[in-house]
Amino acid sequence: MEKVRKFENDVQLIKYLVLKEVSKLALEGTLEEKVDTIPNVIDPGPEPRIRCCIYKEREITKGRIKLAMGGDKTSKNIIEVIDAACDECPINRFFITEACRGCLAHRCSENCPKDAIFHVAGRAYIDQNKCIECGRCKEACPYNAIADVMRPCKRACLADAISFNDAKKAVINSEKCIQCGACVIQCPFGAIMDKSYIVDVINLLKEAKDNDDVHVYAAIAPAIASQFTYARIEQVVCGIKALGFHDVIEVALGADMVSLHEAKEFAETIGEKGVVTTSCCPAFVSYIKKNYPMLEEKISNTVSPMVAISRLIKHVDPKAKVIFIGPCTAKKAEMMEEELRGDTDYVLTFEELAAMLDAAEIDLENCTVGELNNASYYGRIFARSGGVTEAVEHVVATKGIETDFRPVKCNGLKECDRALKMAKVNRLDGNFIEGMACPGGCIAGPASLHHGPKDKNEVDKYGQLAIEEDINSSLRIFELEDINLDRK
Numbered sequence: 153m154e155k156v157r158k159f160e161n162d163v164q165l166i167k168y169l170v171l172k173e174v175s176k177l178a179l180e181g182t183l184e185e186k187v188d189t190i191p192n193v194i195d196p197g198p199e200p201r202i203r204c205c206i207y208k209e210r211e212i213t214k215g216r217i218k219l220a221m222g223g224d225k226t227s228k229n230i231i232e233v234i235d236a237a238c239d240e241c242p243i244n245r246f247f248i249t250e251a252c253r254g255c256l257a258h259r260c261s262e263n264c265p266k267d268a269i270f271h272v273a274g275r276a277y278i279d280q281n282k283c284i285e286c287g288r289c290k291e292a293c294p295y296n297a298i299a300d301v302m303r304p305c306k307r308a309c310l311a312d313a314i315s316f317n318d319a320k321k322a323v324i325n326s327e328k329c330i331q332c333g334a335c336v337i338q339c340p341f342g343a344i345m346d347k348s349y350i351v352d353v354i355n356l357l358k359e360a361k362d363n364d365d366v367h368v369y370a371a372i373a374p375a376i377a378s379q380f381t382y383a384r385i386e387q388v389v390c391g392i393k394a395l396g397f398h399d400v401i402e403v404a405l406g407a408d409m410v411s412l413h414e415a416k417e418f419a420e421t422i423g424e425k426g427v428v429t430t431s432c433c434p435a436f437v438s439y440i441k442k443n444y445p446m447l448e449e450k451i452s453n454t455v456s457p458m459v460a461i462s463r464l465i466k467h468v469d470p471k472a473k474v475i476f477i478g479p480c481t482a483k484k485a486e487m488m489e490e491e492l493r494g495d496t497d498y499v500l501t502f503e504e505l506a507a508m509l510d511a512a513e514i515d516l517e518n519c520t521v522g523e524l525n526n527a528s529y530y531g532r533i534f535a536r537s538g539g540v541t542e543a544v545e546h547v548v549a550t551k552g553i554e555t556d557f558r559p560v561k562c563n564g565l566k567e568c569d570r571a572l573k574m575a576k577v578n579r580l581d582g583n584f585i586e587g588m589a590c591p592g593g594c595i596a597g598p599a600s601l602h603h604g605p606k607d608k609n610e611v612d613k614y615g616q617l618a619i620e621e622d623i624n625s626s627l628r629i630f631e632l633e634d635i636n637l638d639r640k
Contacts, residue, residue, distance in 0.1 A: 162202065170216040173193055192210070194210075195213055208236065212234060230485050231324055231336060242301045242303070244283070246290060246301075252295065258276075260293050268284070305344055308337070311332070324344075331435060331438065331484070332482055336598050348500075353508075367399075369401055370392045370477055371403050371477065373477065374403060374404045377595075377613075379479070382516070385614070386522035387516045390520065391515075391519045394519065395512055400522070401526055403457045404457070404531030405464070405526040405531060407432075408528050409460045409635075410457050410460050415547035415551065418544070428452055430540050431451055433589050434480070435590075444575075450575070453640065454639070458486065459495045459639075463637070464630065467635050473497045474496050475498050483499045528622055532611065534594070535593060538563075544557070557584060560586070562586060563592065595610075
């Protein structure tokens with residue numbers, strides 16, 4: 153009996169269906185000749201699912217297919233807007249509600265810098281042609297009678313990278329975007345999506361099948377523990393290998409390497425820097441570079457666990473190609489950074505992995521053989537907020553590193569921004585900033601299979617299953633001095 157995958161909403165379902173169909177045709181080798189048939193498969197009609205007509209739904213599906221096949225090749229941005237899908241949100245941000253009492257003070261209009269508020273029979277109205285959405289009227293109204301209906305994508309974007317063009321379509325400013333994917337989750341019409349490398353990965357796996365000089369490794373992020381909840385981790389490993397991967401390695405092993413290197417780097421540089429920030433979360437690193445350039449020198453020079461494990465795998469096996477699999481869209485951008493280019497070959501998300509498994513008709517619950525014991529407890533808890541700090545503290549204690557380690561754990565971009573502001577003016581109560589752009593950490597990444605509240609205890613349980621008791625044990629067989637763990 154075919155397993156029916158559950159989805160949070162139609163946005164997630166439609167994205168999955170497109171990724172699955174693209175994967176299916178790519179696996180068959182018929183994608184190029186049959187790509188035009190996909191919209192009719194996804195939107196068979198004659199009635200539309202949610203839009204005004206079946207033709208519009210198919211046009212939107214074409215946009216999703218383009219992104220599933222790599223998106224705009226000329227753009228470095230991973231996150232893109234599907235114009236045809238972006239038109240159902242309220243156009244005007246502020247409007248006067250029935251709570252307006254027609255008061256005499258007129259504080260709303262008095263505080264409007266553009267004279268956009270006028271009064272008829274005592275009641276206030278907004279001239280939307282003049283309104284610049286500054287919000288001063290809302291702040292001034294004593295009755296709280298002015299509603300703010302900021303579009304979900306803009307509200308979610310704490311990097312302030314989203315604006316709207318003359319046609320009221322969302323526009324992403326690539327100079328500000330940190331690729332965190334918050335807008336992808338929050339858009340209720342699925343008009344914003346991350347570009348995919350799923351076709352490239354499938355083609356690489358097919359090449360490896362016929363070429364003994366190509367070994368494709370899957371490096372799976374620690375957040376895997378909170379994803380395929382209906383299957384054991386051993387079954388997930390088995391399913392990934394069934395796709396044609398040479399082997400499956402834990403990125404948590406790379407996290408162990410990073411913890412050791414990070415602790416040593418901190419001890420060596422803290423006297424000079426005063427404050428050090430982690431570099432595991434690429435969205436956090438990008439946020440610092442774009443919003444606090446004066447603090448860029450404070451960013452740890454240690455690579456992320458993804459890059460560390462990629463370099464280790466390629467050091468051990470010169471024939472290796474590495475595919476990182478995780479919940480993060482920003483990792484796709486990190487992969488292409490100049491100083492890191494070539495370390496990780498492609499990035500897949502958990503959403504894309506699920507689509508590939510189903511396209512290949514691999515049922516995880518029928519998979520039995522698999523093993524994943526490559527890392528320690530501390531490497532595995534990198535998946536949640538606070539995990540990096542605990543791992544570095546562990547290294548400092550067990551290695552007898554003499555240093556004044558005072559961590560500040562930032563859970564989500566709001567907390568990160570607050571800590572960076574304090575560091576900027578030398579008022580931070582600490583000297584080590586752990587920054588996670590996603591509230592909760594990687595387990596709440598935008599490309600997770602489910603986006604509800606995550607139980608960090610599940611990550612800890614997964615960590616406790618590790619055979620290796622500590623970081624020293626997990627790394628004992630490797631000659632780490634031969635592997636460069638510096639970003640530059």
